[in-house]
Amino acid sequence: MTSSVSPDSAANRIPATGRAWHLTARPQGWPTTDDFALREEPVRAPAEGQILVRNIHLSVDPYMRGRMSSAKSYADPYKLNEPMTGGAIGVVLASEDPAFAPGDHVLHDLGWREYATLRAKYATKVDPEAAPLSTYLGVLGMPGLTAYAGLLRVAGFQPGDAVFVSGAAGAVGSEVGQIARLKGASRVIGSAGSDEKVKVLTDEYGFDAAFNYKHGPVAEQLREAAPSGIDVYFDNVGGEHLEAAIDAMNLHGRIAVCGMISQYNATEPTPAPRNLAQIIAKRFRMEGLLVMDHFDLQQQFVDEVAPWIRSGELKYRETVVEGIDNNLEAFLGLLRGENVGKMIVTLGD
Numbered sequence: 001m002t003s004s005v006s007p008d009s010a011a012n013r014i015p016a017t018g019r020a021w022h023l024t025a026r027p028q029g030w031p032t033t034d035d036f037a038l039r040e041e042p043v044r045a046p047a048e049g050q051i052l053v054r055n056i057h058l059s060v061d062p063y064m065r066g067r068m069s070s071a072k073s074y075a076d077p078y079k080l081n082e083p084m085t086g087g088a089i090g091v092v093l094a095s096e097d098p099a100f101a102p103g104d105h106v107l108h109d110l111g112w113r114e115y116a117t118l119r120a121k122y123a124t125k126v127d128p129e130a131a132p133l134s135t136y137l138g139v140l141g142m143p144g145l146t147a148y149a150g151l152l153r154v155a156g157f158q159p160g161d162a163v164f165v166s167g168a169a170g171a172v173g174s175e176v177g178q179i180a181r182l183k184g185a186s187r188v189i190g191s192a193g194s195d196e197k198v199k200v201l202t203d204e205y206g207f208d209a210a211f212n213y214k215h216g217p218v219a220e221q222l223r224e225a226a227p228s229g230i231d232v233y234f235d236n237v238g239g240e241h242l243e244a245a246i247d248a249m250n251l252h253g254r255i256a257v258c259g260m261i262s263q264y265n266a267t268e269p270t271p272a273p274r275n276l277a278q279i280i281a282k283r284f285r286m287e288g289l290l291v292m293d294h295f296d297l298q299q300q301f302v303d304e305v306a307p308w309i310r311s312g313e314l315k316y317r318e319t320v321v322e323g324i325d326n327n328l329e330a331f332l333g334l335l336r337g338e339n340v341g342k343m344i345v346t347l348g349d
Contacts, residue, residue: 023079179305182308235256
């Protein structure tokens with residue numbers, strides 16, 4: 001069913017209804033289509049201080065799996081039978097705030113839906129002339145800032161460090177490896193889940209070595225790729241990858257833990273890492289990473305990374321899925337590792 005336009009609001013092109021994805025049950029293990037519903041609901045005209053946005057691009061990200069659980073975490077769980085949220089880029093249709101005008105493009109957090117009415121202070125203008133709009137959800141957006149802050153601040157990267165990145169073909173991991181290379185890493189190693197992704201890492205993103213973790217034990221493949229050990233591990237996967245990285249860690253190494261996607265759908269506790277006691281002998285540092293703690297780096301990040309993107313020194317890929325109907329499948333595909341780079345759902349210009 002498509003959105004309709006009421007006769008009274010046709011002049012302003014404000015639709016009467018739009019579609020949004022709702023979480024209808026909390027997944028146990030891997031999410032299934034039975035846990036979600038795409039529902040039609042009224043579109044609210046903006047009140048004072050609000051804007052109405054037609055979404056153009058929607059983001060799906062691994063952290064969303066955690067919000068589908070009722071467990072206490074750093075972000076509130078999604079509420080059942082209400083629209084889910086996530087990063088989105090859209091165009092303003094109507095505004096009751098002087099800072100925004102119809103036609104402005106904005107970044108906001110009311111994704112998983114076609115239309116969003118929100119307080120203007122929670123939207124950020126973006127320039128479609130400066131960069132493709134979708135990049136504000138990826139390489140120049142939250143994943144990019146996560147990569148930048150995680151590598152440079154949390155992991156304390158220094159020129160000459162050997163860096164290992166798990167999930168390296170994803171939106172965050174691919175940028176971590178390239179920033180490390182551009183900042184003078186002695187060696188950059190990545191893991192990925194397919195031979196195609198491994199080829200992208202080495203041939204396109206400039207990683208010194210990469211391996212398919214499905215081809216054998218991660219520890220053995222990492223030892224071969226990093227015979228002199230590693231100084232920094234950027235963790236997107238956890239489990240066996242984290243255990244292998246600890247084995248390969250040099251004295252006074254650093255681990256930035258961004259995600260543990262290998263455990264997100266686990267129904268039983270996972271055993272790895274079983275070698276955490278090495279933290280004593282190797283004196284390595286391990287710290288969790290949430291991008292919300294590092295928004296003070298936003299302008300520095302854009303100022304440094306945007307020129308690399310414009311010059312082609314830092315490359316990015318997007319996996320684009322068309323249509324709100326396929327928003328859920330895009331998210332499930334992300335969990336299955338089907339994306340290369342940022343997974344984007346596009347609803348049309």
